[in-house]
Amino acid sequence: MEINWSWQQFSDISGEEMHAMLALRQDVFVVEQRCLYLDPDQLDKQSWHLFGRTKDQKLVAYARLNFPNTRYPEPSFGRVLTSKAIRGMGAGKKIVEACIQKSLQEYPNSDVRISAQAHLTKFYAEFGFTKIGDPYDDHGIEHIGMILRVSKPMGD
Template sequence: MNFTTKQFSELTTYELYEILQLRAKVFVVEQDCVYQDVDGKDFKSLHVFGLKNDKIVAYARIFNAENSFKNAYIGRVLVSAEERKQGFGNDLIKASIKAVKMHFNADKITISAQAYLQKFYESHGFVKIGKEYLEDGIPHIRMDRN
């Protein structure tokens, strides 16, 4: 899978629609979590996404440390339900880490991970920081990568 990284202004309307549709499908519908996904932060982030058969199936957004975070930050990490057994999550995290290094020249990265994914993120060099907390009613943990 090839991954693309774009600023908000570089996204086509079709790409933006697919991204927002996929985020709503995973985070709002599938996880049964009502929250404001379109939060105004998309303008300040870079969007990392992977295509399969010309359809976005993997996505994350990344932020520079200057944008309200102490470290660079990876968020909204998802792979469509139909593609989760293909290893695309690993590919997405690797592409996101690479994009953080390339675009922000940063090695320190923070994520707010859903707690059940701790081992997955540990396999990519992230370490749990602090205690578990609820974010939009779902158990999360802060994880950092140096």
């Protein structure tokens, strides 16, 4: 299945796109994962949003890249998801690659931090992320902090 990828800032998202984004996030995080929490938050306004759409413009994949000094000092990405219809087709890897690439483009030489669901640590490790800190509960799902070190230490 061909997916067309595009980045938008909050102020550029139309009402129709916002509705599709929030509906898909609710489908995956609240309904499928049974995680009761308020999904829309202030970070939506301080993020780049990655939309993955089919040829007929149906939203099937999504992530957001938070600006530095919003959730963490580093840029971070989250709300990574794919619809049931495309799982197992490699879209998750494309999302992570796109988030890393966008972060490096917008915030050169800045590390990238994520809050990963603990069962996905091996998946994120494939991209160079390493665990930081201890696992913690985030609305009933075990998470762990992870970081992709891209900045160079002073003196190198």
